[in-house]
Amino acid sequence: MIPVQVENLTIAYHHKPVLQEVSFEVPEGKLIGIIGPNGAGKSTLIKGVLGLIPTASGEVSIYGKTYNKQRKLVGYVPQRGSVDWDFPTNALDVVLMGRYGHIGWFKRPRKKDLVFAKECLDKVGMLEYGNRQISELSGGQQQRVFLARALAQDADVYFMDEPFVGVDAATEKAIIALLNELKAKGKTVLVVHHDLQTVKEYFDWVLLLNMRKIAFGPTKEIFTIENLQKTYGGKLTFLQDQSVLIEET
Numbered sequence: 446m447i448p449v450q451v452e453n454l455t456i457a458y459h460h461k462p463v464l465q466e467v468s469f470e471v472p473e474g475k476l477i478g479i480i481g482p483n484g485a486g487k488s489t490l491i492k493g494v495l496g497l498i499p500t501a502s503g504e505v506s507i508y509g510k511t512y513n514k515q516r517k518l519v520g521y522v523p524q525r526g527s528v529d530w531d532f533p534t535n536a537l538d539v540v541l542m543g544r545y546g547h548i549g550w551f552k553r554p555r556k557k558d559l560v561f562a563k564e565c566l567d568k569v570g571m572l573e574y575g576n577r578q579i580s581e582l583s584g585g586q587q588q589r590v591f592l593a594r595a596l597a598q599d600a601d602v603y604f605m606d607e608p609f610v611g612v613d614a615a616t617e618k619a620i621i622a623l624l625n626e627l628k629a630k631g632k633t634v635l636v637v638h639h640d641l642q643t644v645k646e647y648f649d650w651v652l653l654l655n656m657r658k659i660a661f662g663p664t665k666e667i668f669t670i671e672n673l674q675k676t677y678g679g680k681l682t683f684l685q686d687q688s689v690l691i692e693e694t
């Protein structure tokens with residue numbers, strides 16, 4: 446079964462297309478990087494797939510059915526900047542929200558949901574912050590709580606929008622270890638990612654995006670200088686050994 450299939454997806458804001466006729470099929474059990482310059486439509490793609498914004502045309506299916514029918518199978522870590530952190534709730538409750546697909550919105554969480562939510566907080570090193578208001582956490586800590594929420598969903602396919610932004614090097618390592626753990630369990634994880642230096646190390650497959658799909662496939666084949674130039678235009682600096690690339694912003 447194909448975890449995510451996108452066919453001819455077009456999305457426009459105020460009638461101006463920002464994503465045009467994007468098609469790809471995501472294979473199961475892989476870590477996939479979504480790469481492209483600022484404004485390329487990476488977040489828009491994820492939001493479109495998850496039905497959070499209207500699409501102009503195209504089809505999306507999750508394991509062969511519409512997202513609405515498969516919600517429980519999908520976990521989402523939004524971009525940190527897009528979340529209202531002043532919302533009065535503590536870290537454990539944020540993680541418990543990840544369980545509602547399993548509990549049902551109007552029922553109280555069962556003991557085992559609570560235990561599982563705490564396990565997820567522990568996995569991201571945040572157990573001791575369970576009672577802390579999310580507004581009182583640092584950016585990197587907030588990011589980890591959202592990761593714990595996604596883990597609590599116990600989904601089969603995950604979408605993460607820049608999970609490494611604002612986290613320190615140790616946390617980045619811990620997050621990538623978690624993603625690899627998910628992969629080892631056969632889960633599929635799509636990650637919007639900006640650091641070109643780590644793409645080869647982190648991701649099995651990449652989607653290169655700039656309003657349109659530039660290329661999609663195994664990192665070894667797709668993450669080439671030629672494709673990166675197509676994706677970023679001239680905004681790349683090639684270091685001497687040709688293997689290290691830096692995006693100028």
Ligand SMILES: Nc1ncnc2c1ncn2[C@@H]1O[C@H](COP(=O)(O)OP(=O)(O)OP(=O)(O)O)[C@@H](O)[C@H]1O
Pocket residue numbers: 458459463481482483484485486487488489490
């Ligand atoms: N709510 C909105 N209303 C109007 N235009 C929007 C909206 N959200 C995004 N856009 C525009 O759509 C385009 C794609 O934005 P998007 O956030 O998907 O890019 P991105 O690739 O995720 O960028 P970044 O790397 O900067 O996060 C941009 O030109 C952006 O200005």
